[in-house]
Amino acid sequence: MKKPFDILGKLFIVFLIVLWLAPLIWLVITSLKSENTVMSDTLSLVFTPTLENYRKAFASTLLGRWMLNSLTVAVVTTILTVLIDSAMAYVLARIPFRGRKALFIFILAGMMIPFEVLIIQLYLEFTTLGLANTLAAVILPRLALPIGVFILTQFFRSIPLVLEEAAFIDGASRFTVFRTIILPLSKSAVFAVAIIAFINAWNDFLWPLVAISSSEKYTITVGIANFQGTHGTEYSLIMAGALLASVPQIIMYLLFRKNIVKSIAMTGIKE
Amino acid sequence: MLLHGADHKKRDILFFSLPYLTVYVAFMVFPVVYGFYLSFFDWNILSTKVFVGLKNYVEAFSDPEFLSSFFHTIQFVVISTPLIIVVGFIMALIAVRPTKTGRISETVFFLPYMLSTSVVGTLWAWIFQKNYGLANQLLKSVGLSPLGWLTDPSIAMTSIIIATLWWTAGFNMILFSAGMKQIPEEIYDAAKIDGAGSFTTLTKITIPLLRDTSLLVLVLQIIASFKVFGQVYVMTGGGPYGTTRVLVQYVYKTGFSYFRLGYASAMSILLFMVILLVSVIQFLRKPDETQ
Numbered sequence: 001m002k003k004p005f006d007i008l009g010k011l012f013i014v015f016l017i018v019l020w021l022a023p024l025i026w027l028v029i030t031s032l033k034s035e036n037t038v039m040s041d042t043l044s045l046v047f048t049p050t051l052e053n054y055r056k057a058f059a060s061t062l063l064g065r066w067m068l069n070s071l072t073v074a075v076v077t078t079i080l081t082v083l084i085d086s087a088m089a090y091v092l093a094r095i096p097f098r099g100r101k102a103l104f105i106f107i108l109a110g111m112m113i114p115f116e117v118l119i120i121q122l123y124l125e126f127t128t129l130g131l132a133n134t135l136a137a138v139i140l141p142r143l144a145l146p147i148g149v150f151i152l153t154q155f156f157r158s159i160p161l162v163l164e165e166a167a168f169i170d171g172a173s174r175f176t177v178f179r180t181i182i183l184p185l186s187k188s189a190v191f192a193v194a195i196i197a198f199i200n201a202w203n204d205f206l207w208p209l210v211a212i213s214s215s216e217k218y219t220i221t222v223g224i225a226n227f228q229g230t231h232g233t234e235y236s237l238i239m240a241g242a243l244l245a246s247v248p249q250i251i252m253y254l255l256f257r258k259n260i261v262k263s264i265a266m267t268g269i270k271e
Numbered sequence: 272m273l274l275h276g277a278d279h280k281k282r283d284i285l286f287f288s289l290p291y292l293t294v295y296v297a298f299m300v301f302p303v304v305y306g307f308y309l310s311f312f313d314w315n316i317l318s319t320k321v322f323v324g325l326k327n328y329v330e331a332f333s334d335p336e337f338l339s340s341f342f343h344t345i346q347f348v349v350i351s352t353p354l355i356i357v358v359g360f361i362m363a364l365i366a367v368r369p370t371k372t373g374r375i376s377e378t379v380f381f382l383p384y385m386l387s388t389s390v391v392g393t394l395w396a397w398i399f400q401k402n403y404g405l406a407n408q409l410l411k412s413v414g415l416s417p418l419g420w421l422t423d424p425s426i427a428m429t430s431i432i433i434a435t436l437w438w439t440a441g442f443n444m445i446l447f448s449a450g451m452k453q454i455p456e457e458i459y460d461a462a463k464i465d466g467a468g469s470f471t472t473l474t475k476i477t478i479p480l481l482r483d484t485s486l487l488v489l490v491l492q493i494i495a496s497f498k499v500f501g502q503v504y505v506m507t508g509g510g511p512y513g514t515t516r517v518l519v520q521y522v523y524k525t526g527f528s529y530f531r532l533g534y535a536s537a538m539s540i541l542l543f544m545v546i547l548l549v550s551v552i553q554f555l556r557k558p559d560e561t562q
Binding site: 010013016017020021022023024026027030038039043083084085087088090091095097103107110112113114116117118119120121122123124125140141143144146149173174175178199202203205206209210220221222224225227228235238239242245246249250252253257260261264265 | 279280283284286287288290291292294295297298299300301302303305306309361362365372375376377378379380381382383385386387388389390392393394395396397398400403405408409412437442445446448449494498500501504505519522523526527532535536539540542543546547550
């Protein structure tokens, strides 16, 4: 026999799930309505769905371009972050030298630097470098990911030394060992860092907003934020754009949900 | 010793660490130092820098716009932090169970966190839209009068907090449920044998044993809340009448609309100090006796 408390608890869970899904359902519904239906028949769930807003989002806005920009930024950032951070982690985990501990602390201290307080200085720096208003400016400050170095260093340390020693005896260089032994054995940690780097890069908002000034170079986040200004009351178009802007993350989430959750739990990073 | 290629050690250290150290120093360490430096100058991009000592810092504390932005940020931190943590904790209690409901809940509760700030902001600006938005439509359908969710100065901040809660509670859920999974099953079994109910188990076992996780969640949440910007920028732009303008946004405005770079840097540094102070709390905690 079920206790009344159990039923109440179940109802509460269902309520919470519905509450959390409702905004997303509302987003999808709005994006499938025609501009007129949105205004005249806002709440109704019975309507003739149209893909017109999606067509329009691609045809009459720069959305396709912004998504391409974001994809470029996210992919390049992810690849370079993994390469640069894992190389650094290799030194910290495997090459002993005087001052290594201090270097490790120096790098971990970076976790305490909030990106938000650097925007003025970074803007001036990139202007001086002649890189303002380029995608490179969006990418470069994201490559040093201290939490990524931390995760990779910890992981590399857990790999038994035996394999490397055998390779060194055979005359392998550190680079070969790193490429053929360490990295292949660290797939899970590398993947976790790649996920964090990709999500950070795709969702980054404040810095691209500052760094990019011409609309054809916007990343999708900046483009969507500006949608409201340029398409004021075309809510169904705006929602179609917002949904399209989220497609890569939603696909990633569906494919790698477990890994994403695990890397979040592992790092406790937060943007 | 030839074993670790000792002859090339220096070269290898440089080869492996130089790329990281270059981007790290150039785009994280240097900007911090440069920010400190700039904060002592009066400088709008066109004029020459004039050293003014602590004047920018003094000015901040008598600048009503800075003080109000600071106040709104504190307001946001104080209200949103406990709310997001408690909801995240409740979510974790649901999601941690190895049932189908548990898995579905986890998937749904975390999903919003995958979306970007601007998507979340845009979506909630639409939900809170005065005439056609979901919130007011629902109010009207049950006979209540619509609210100015984003236009009424007394509730605009609440609306932003609601959107943020929806967006980020799932993040805390993940941290909490990771902590819960580390509590040994035997403790719960023993409690059950002793006849402890679910409420007693929660207050006597789960919550006390999550002390470390809770501290981590608290610190991360406070820091994240202090850095709030995107959703405010998109949903209200700081309005109505500046009632939701937060620190990062005022720094942004001072730097890129007023071009007062020294002053904006000084305010950045103040925000940095606050965040640093919160981060330090985590390191000051009592070391865990079991370790």
